[in-house]
Amino acid sequence: MNNIKSTFSIKDLENLTGIKAHTIRIWEKRYNLLKPERTDTNIRYYSLANLQKLLNISYLNSNGYKISKIASIDSNDIPQLVKEVAQSDVTNNHAIDTFKLSMINFDQQLFYDTYDSLIKEKSFSEIFYQDLIPLLSEIGMLWQTDTITPAHEHFLTSLIRQKILVSTELIQSKNQTLTNEVYVLYLPDNEVHELGLMMINYELISKGYHCVFLGQSVPIEGLKDLLNFYDNITFISYFTVKPEKDAVLDYIEEFKENLLIKNSIKFWILGRRLNEIDLNSLPKQIVPFKTIEDLVKKL
Structure with missing residues (x-):
């Protein structure tokens, strides 16, 4: 994929997931949860797959799963467990993380799929205030810290703009x-x-x-x-x-x-x-x- 940003520093991971760089390093060393690559000058960098895995780990950890338990789960099974937990989760963390991942990967379909899953349970206003407003607040901070590019922000805001326009047109007709x-x-x-x-x-x-x-x-x-x-x-x-x-x-x-x-x-x-x-x-x-x-x- 020709993404503008497909590798991340440990500081980027900290900004995107909320997990401190020190903690990420401990999880790497103690539990082998992530496998970073290294530059010629021996500096860690992480792939998009690493970011996705860390977002999932962070989500499970915030929902009561101990990091030692998560480390014992096969990496291929973690996304399915996240989906199962998210079905009964009253917070919005999973949807917000998935929206962020769609932005990082310029994945329009992932954005739509995430939105469609929310609209089955919530009104458009609830999605906007509970999910999109917190998301936009995080995006502003990520942009200021150079974790994402202006292209990422424009990609996400254009998709949100589409949803507002469609929802407005729908109520105008009624x-x-x-x-x-x-x-x-x-x-x-x-x-x-x-x-x-x-x-x-x-x-x-x-x-x-x-x-x-x-x-x-x-x-x-x-x-x-x-x-x-x-x-x-x-x-x-x-x-x-x-x-x-x-x-x-x-x-x-x-x-x-x-x-x-x-x-x-x-x-x-x-x-x-x-x-x-x-x-x-x-x-x-x-x-x-x-x-x-x-x-x-x-x-």
């Missing part, structure tokens, strides 16, 4: 709009991280609200046209990397001056850029939220 209040969802200039905004759109539509989804990189000037069409508007935006840290308050002030021209217009905001400002200083028409779930509770 639900009717129940209110005259309009929610306009958009991202600021040069902001492209739209999965959170897409999920908010899904939640609003599922509850019968009228949504206008504008998507990525919309300038404030481009929002003014909406004021000519609707009286009661709640704008919703997600500040992940934009505006810049030192420009968040200026952006909010510009938005206020241009769009919050009457009390029936509101502005709801989320995202880690909000950590840069004093949220208590915001006008009443501007409401910050820590999470999508907090926003949904307000509906």
